[in-house]
Amino acid sequence: MSETLSPPASPAHTSAGRAFEASSFIFFALIALSLAGLVWLDTGWRGIGLFGLGGILGAVFLSFQYGFASVWRRALVGGEVMGLAAHFLLIGLCAIVFIPASLWGLNAVGTVAPVSVSLFIGAFMFGIGMQLANGCGSGVLFSFGGGSGRMVIALPFFILGSLLGSFLLPTVLEWGSAGPIAIAGSLAELPKTALNLALIGGAGISFYLLGRRRRQHLPAALIIASIVIAVLCWAVFALSGHPWGVTFGFTLWGAKIAQDLGVPVENFTFWQWSGPARSLQHSLLSDTSSLMNIGMVLGAGILASISGHLTRQNWPSGRQLVAAVLGGLLMGIGARLSFGCNIGAFLGGIASGSLHGWVWFVLAMAGSFAGIQLRPKFGLSK
Amino acid sequence: MTLTPKNIYMIIVLAGTILLIGDHLTSPALTAAGSPSELGNACAPCGAPCIDTDTK
Numbered sequence: 001m002s003e004t005l006s007p008p009a010s011p012a013h014t015s016a017g018r019a020f021e022a023s024s025f026i027f028f029a030l031i032a033l034s035l036a037g038l039v040w041l042d043t044g045w046r047g048i049g050l051f052g053l054g055g056i057l058g059a060v061f062l063s064f065q066y067g068f069a070s071v072w073r074r075a076l077v078g079g080e081v082m083g084l085a086a087h088f089l090l091i092g093l094c095a096i097v098f099i100p101a102s103l104w105g106l107n108a109v110g111t112v113a114p115v116s117v118s119l120f121i122g123a124f125m126f127g128i129g130m131q132l133a134n135g136c137g138s139g140v141l142f143s144f145g146g147g148s149g150r151m152v153i154a155l156p157f158f159i160l161g162s163l164l165g166s167f168l169l170p171t172v173l174e175w176g177s178a179g180p181i182a183i184a185g186s187l188a189e190l191p192k193t194a195l196n197l198a199l200i201g202g203a204g205i206s207f208y209l210l211g212r213r214r215r216q217h218l219p220a221a222l223i224i225a226s227i228v229i230a231v232l233c234w235a236v237f238a239l240s241g242h243p244w245g246v247t248f249g250f251t252l253w254g255a256k257i258a259q260d261l262g263v264p265v266e267n268f269t270f271w272q273w274s275g276p277a278r279s280l281q282h283s284l285l286s287d288t289s290s291l292m293n294i295g296m297v298l299g300a301g302i303l304a305s306i307s308g309h310l311t312r313q314n315w316p317s318g319r320q321l322v323a324a325v326l327g328g329l330l331m332g333i334g335a336r337l338s339f340g341c342n343i344g345a346f347l348g349g350i351a352s353g354s355l356h357g358w359v360w361f362v363l364a365m366a367g368s369f370a371g372i373q374l375r376p377k378f379g380l381s382k
Numbered sequence: 383m384t385l386t387p388k389n390i391y392m393i394i395v396l397a398g399t400i401l402l403i404g405d406h407l408t409s410p411a412l413t414a415a416g417s418p419s420e421l422g423n424a425c426a427p428c429g430a431p432c433i434d435t436d437t438k
Contacts, residue, residue: 027392031399038403042411050415113430149387152394173431242417245427256405275418276429284405286412289427294402301395313387339430348427 025305032298039285049239050288054295057232057244059303061142061296064225068342069130069139072368077382082211082218086226087347088204092197093230094351098243099196100189108241110352113339115359116177118169122337123345123360125330127367130342131375133158133327137246137341140328141293145300147310153321154328161332162247163254163265166276169336170269181355196353233347240288243348247335249289252279254332323378327371338363 032055039047060066071083098110113119130136133154135143140158144151183199184192208218236244255265259280265271271280284290304310315321335341338360340348346364349357372382418429 024388024392028395031395035399035402038406039415043415047415111427113428144391147388147391149390152387152391156394169430240415240417240427242427245417248417248428251429257401260401270429273418273429273431278416279418279429281410283409283411284402286415288415288417291415297395310388310391313391315387336428339428344428 019308019311021305021308021310024310025302028298028301028305032295032302035285035294035298039291042283042285046239047285047291050236050291051295053232053236053239054292055299055302057138057229057292058142058145058296058299058301060225060228060232061138062146062300062303062309064221064228066222066225066229067139068136068346069134069368072127072365073131073372073382076365076369076372079214080211080216081207081214082216083222085204085208085211085218086222088200088207089223090226090230090233091347091351092200092204093227094233094237094243094347095193095196095200095353097234098237098348098351099193099353101237103189106238108237110354111243111245111340111344111348111357112180112182112352112354113345113349113356114173114177114180115356116173117175118172118177118337119339119356119359120363121172122165122334122339123363124334124367124370126334126338126341127364127369128371128374129161129327129330129332129334129367130364131327131368131371132323132378132380133331134324134380135327136343137331137335138296138343140331141246141296142300145297146304147301147313149313149315150320150324154324154331157325157328158247158332159250159254159257159328161329161334162251162336163258163332164329165333165336166251166255166270167268168333172337183353183355183358185353192353199358200350233351236292242288243344243352244292245289245340245344245348246293247289247332247341247344248279249284249287249291249293250332251336252276252284252287252290255280256284317379319377319379323375323380334367 039051074080075084101108140151140154144155184195233244258265270276279287339345345357345360375382417427
């Protein structure tokens with residue numbers, strides 16, 4: 001995950017003089033083409049479109065080093081809030097399309113998940129995890145795609161944690177839930193959108209004005225990245241029928257691997273709910289989240305090969321790798337309990353006008369604060 | 383071969399690809415990529431059930 005708000009630190013920006021890694025490029029290109037062929041055979045243009053959008057998102061995130069964990073840390077530690085203003089710009093742009101989807105003629109619906117005890121616990125856990133692993137859902141994925149040693153360790157534990165979270169979720173849901181709550185859900189599309197945009201805009205403008213008062217600057221690259229990612233999110237929404245989500249794919253990967261190892265995953269309650277059960281029975285390439293995640297890794301891998309980024313990766317210290325393990329596990333469990341990560345719950349939830357997205361934001365921010373206090377114990381700076 | 387992040391990463395990607403293709407060839411495929419929410423018993427793409435209409 002990015003350690004900087006200010007460009008340039010990205011692979012694309014630092015590629016001058018770096019060797020183009022031809023063998024790595026061919027490796028990723030061959031895998032991408034092979035998988036694209038399989039996707040094409042079953043799911044046609046829609047599948048190829050989602051796979052390609054994942055690839056573009058991976059390259060864009062890596063290129064701009066668009067981060068959540070580092071931005072939140074900077075806000076909590078140093079009071080640098082311009083990154084949060086950019087996040088709410090991204091969310092606001094998405095909300096313009098997600099909430100009044102029918103008015104745009106789209107056959108798509110937003111992400112409205114329950115406001116439950118599990119959401120509070122999971123989002124807080126996720127916040128701790130993202131600070132220990134130095135990346136969130138999207139961050140782990142694109143940094144892994146870019147060959148990050150830390151994420152090579154964090155991702156498998158994210159997957160494991162996500163599987164454990166799927167075993168826990170049905171029990172934790174019984175601890176209490178108010179059900180899914182759409183903000184201004186009883187209003188017509190236009191006033192509902194207007195009210196949600198006022199809330200999102202209010203948050204974004206507040207962070208921007210606070211930053212200006214502190215003489216902070218919102219980098220143009222961050223604004224551009226937010227707009228580009230928003231456009232890509234619109235495309236995902238239109239093509240998949242729902243907002244972009246990352247972590248269900250991880251859960252499914254964990255379940256498939258566990259099944260291969262003889263674990264009767266299908267007997268657990270979560271995997272008997274018809275949606276997850278269908279995903280478990282069918283090919284990973286039929287699952288939207290998996291398809292996009294794979295595309296994201298390959299997109300980031302191809303960009304990293306072109307920019308010579310892969311060979312510049314080093315192992316973090318042992319203590320930092322332990323933090324990556326713990327962070328991955330906490331994020332995995334937390335994401336499942338709280339119905340997503342910074343993409344599915346924070347971005348997708350708030351941009352869909354779902355109260356759970358706002359609750360997720362507050363609790364994950366609180367968890368991030370706790371995680372930041374733990375970072376020095378693992379040799380990580382606050 | 384030294385265990386650099388790049389080498390480990392490449393091995394994981396290759397192993398993942400083999401597992402993925404194996405899974406694809408041994409599992410029924412859908413003609414349209416989908417997510418749990420499309421079956422109507424989930425409120426979100428993550429598979430979270432709609433509490434009011436949960437059909438366990």
